[in-house]
Amino acid sequence: MNHGLAAGAVTTDRTAAVRAAVWSALGRVRDPELDESVTELGFVASCEVSDDGTASVRLRLPTYFCAPNFAFLMVADAQDAVCAVPGVERAEIELADHFASDAINGGVAARAGFVRSFDGQAADELDGLRGDFLRKAVLAGADRVCRPLLAAGRTVDDLAELTLGNTPASPELDRLRARRAELGLPAGDGDPLLIDPATGAAVGAQGLPLHLRRARVTRVSVDANAGVCRGLLYERYGVVSGKEPS
Amino acid sequence: MYEKDGEKYFVVDGHTHFWDASPANWVPGQEQYAKGWIECFHAYQGLGPPETHWSIEQFQKYSEEKMMRHLFDEGHVDVAIFQPTYLKQWYTTGFNTTETNAALAAKHPGKFVVNASWDPRAGDDGLRELQEKVERYGCKGVKLYTAEWRGESRGWSLKDPESARYLEKCQELGVRNIHVHKGPTIWPLDKDAFDVADVDFAATNFPELNFIVEHVGLPRIEDFCFMATQEPNVYAGLAVVVGGLMHARPRFFAKVMGELMFWLGEDKMIFGADYAIWEPRWQVEGFVDWQMPDDEEFSDYSKFSVEAKKKILGLNAARLYDIEVPAEGGLAETAESAGPAGDTPLAAPVSV
Numbered sequence: 204m205n206h207g208l209a210a211g212a213v214t215t216d217r218t219a220a221v222r223a224a225v226w227s228a229l230g231r232v233r234d235p236e237l238d239e240s241v242t243e244l245g246f247v248a249s250c251e252v253s254d255d256g257t258a259s260v261r262l263r264l265p266t267y268f269c270a271p272n273f274a275f276l277m278v279a280d281a282q283d284a285v286c287a288v289p290g291v292e293r294a295e296i297e298l299a300d301h302f303a304s305d306a307i308n309g310g311v312a313a314r315a316g317f318v319r320s321f322d323g324q325a326a327d328e329l330d331g332l333r334g335d336f337l338r339k340a341v342l343a344g345a346d347r348v349c350r351p352l353l354a355a356g357r358t359v360d361d362l363a364e365l366t367l368g369n370t371p372a373s374p375e376l377d378r379l380r381a382r383r384a385e386l387g388l389p390a391g392d393g394d395p396l397l398i399d400p401a402t403g404a405a406v407g408a409q410g411l412p413l414h415l416r417r418a419r420v421t422r423v424s425v426d427a428n429a430g431v432c433r434g435l436l437y438e439r440y441g442v443v444s445g446k447e448p449s
Numbered sequence: 450m451y452e453k454d455g456e457k458y459f460v461v462d463g464h465t466h467f468w469d470a471s472p473a474n475w476v477p478g479q480e481q482y483a484k485g486w487i488e489c490f491h492a493y494q495g496l497g498p499p500e501t502h503w504s505i506e507q508f509q510k511y512s513e514e515k516m517m518r519h520l521f522d523e524g525h526v527d528v529a530i531f532q533p534t535y536l537k538q539w540y541t542t543g544f545n546t547t548e549t550n551a552a553l554a555a556k557h558p559g560k561f562v563v564n565a566s567w568d569p570r571a572g573d574d575g576l577r578e579l580q581e582k583v584e585r586y587g588c589k590g591v592k593l594y595t596a597e598w599r600g601e602s603r604g605w606s607l608k609d610p611e612s613a614r615y616l617e618k619c620q621e622l623g624v625r626n627i628h629v630h631k632g633p634t635i636w637p638l639d640k641d642a643f644d645v646a647d648v649d650f651a652a653t654n655f656p657e658l659n660f661i662v663e664h665v666g667l668p669r670i671e672d673f674c675f676m677a678t679q680e681p682n683v684y685a686g687l688a689v690v691v692g693g694l695m696h697a698r699p700r701f702f703a704k705v706m707g708e709l710m711f712w713l714g715e716d717k718m719i720f721g722a723d724y725a726i727w728e729p730r731w732q733v734e735g736f737v738d739w740q741m742p743d744d745e746e747f748s749d750y751s752k753f754s755v756e757a758k759k760k761i762l763g764l765n766a767a768r769l770y771d772i773e774v775p776a777e778g779g780l781a782e783t784a785e786s787a788g789p790a791g792d793t794p795l796a797a798p799v800s801v
Contacts, residue, residue, distance in 0.1 A: 302485055332640070420674050420675075430698040431694070438492035
């Protein structure tokens with residue numbers, strides 16, 4: 204009997220560890236439009252792991268009509284991330300309360316892709332869309348990195364000379380570098396801090412003022428959008444985003 | 450006319466609705482969408498001040514008396530522009546139609562401007578209906594919703610060849626103001642439904658028409674700003690910007706307004722309360738009282754003058770719609786005769 208209890212406790216500990224790893228994996232799944240993790244945004248309504256290794260994740264979004272393409276990417280990315288966690292035998296990812304919940308949940312579970320999941324309504328998979336929004340994230344990230352540098356007294360001309368390697372370290376710089384690497388853009392220490400996110404070419408001193416203006420408005424747009432999304436999520440579910448469900 | 454600190458503001462609410470989203474109007478079999486739509490709108494109302502929130506039942510359908518009170522008796526609105534949204538796939542008699550808007554407008558002469566709407570998927574019949582509506586109601590503008598569902602279709606684009614026929618018809622009929630509202634779906638679904646490139650395309654091809662991008666292209670403010678700065682006939686409709694951000698996210702509100710002022714300027718911004726999502730009163734009073742904060746974070750952005758606020762709250766829309774402005778609501782001669790405000794972002798040197 205004692206042995207049985209001990210075995211049960213071991214299993215429970217292991218399950219708890221897998222559950223923590225699943226939560227952590229979900230933290231690396233991002234809303235492609237907002238470039239923030241679904242856990243930070245409060246989009247994970249529940250996350251459970253059973254003793255047999257089944258991970259059940261329920262996602263929720265700020266509105267019933269959130270764009271179905273981005274919703275599909277988040278559910279598919281969550282499925283990939285959770286399935287890759289050691290100890291997870293099966294992943295059940297469910298998007299709740301959305302007009303296209305059935306098409307998305309069924310399509311992702313069957314690994315059918317976007318075109319087959321939305322039969323007749325989509326022309327292509329979502330790689331192009333994802334790339335477009337990663338490029339916006341790179342542009343917005345340039346503002347996040349440069350604004351404190353300018354406030355600290357660097358000039359616009361100084362910025363044109365900076366490389367990723369000699370820019371002062373910050374979480375925002377790491378994030379920018381990661382997004383660039385994801386896109387296959389130059390992301391090494393010797394590469395310029397400021398590049399055209401479409402081509403990867405360095406932004407020269409002449410083009411820099413306009414580039415920074417574009418970076419700023421892109422960041423304002425993404426931040427304002429995220430602010431509205433957080434507000435709507437609160438109105439819909441009464442939760443302040445960023446809290447891990449217990 | 451709203452008066453504050455000795456200044457008079459002629460208020461044109463550029464975006465209002467008279468809708469019926471009550472369950473009795475839900476199309477059988479489509480209830481989930483009809484319910485989802487109005488619940489989504491209702492959540493937006495939650496971004497306004499708590500004392501202006503309504504119950505979902507009140508929000509689904511409201512009376513003429515209530516609307517007239519909220520806009521004109523309490524809301525400081527002088528003239529309101531109806532922006533129809535049909536959604537007949539979900540709502541039996543339509544959600545908010547030109548016909549319903551016009552019936553209300555007819556009872557209150559001088560208070561409303563009635564806009565039409567069109568959908569390029571309606572083909573020749575739609576063109577005929579557009580002409581009939583324009584002739585019957587004297588429309589000078591249309592409201593377009595590119596994410597509207599129609600049968601299996603989840604939306605359309607202003608780049609569609611059929612759209613050009615409708616824009617030509619607008620030009621022929623003297624319908625100069627094209628309000629475009631983007632939504633979450635389009636054909637094909639893998640494209641970004643909020644992309645404003647099709648507005649850019651249409652604005653270039655139809656330079657005599659004005660394109661007012663509603664909700665300033667939210668959530669694509671950056672794309673909208675890049676586009677609008679290159680197209681002289683593109684305007685920013687501020688519905689949702691004021692209602693959704695000024696109270697709930699004041700810092701982002703300031704930044705969005707600062708960006709719009711920089712990229713478009715004060716002659717291109719048009720206030721809209723988006724009733725019944727938000728009542729106009731707190732928006733008008735709040736915006737007149739509002740100023741760009743002094744903090745370092747906002748140092749890039751210009752302050753908003755009284756003249757700029759007068760233009761945004763009413764004079765710009767009055768110009769587009771030939772609405773007569775009482776003399777005391779206009780601008781002083783010097784300000785009125787000034788050219789477009791702000792610098793030209795693509796040409797001017799920029800300080801960061």
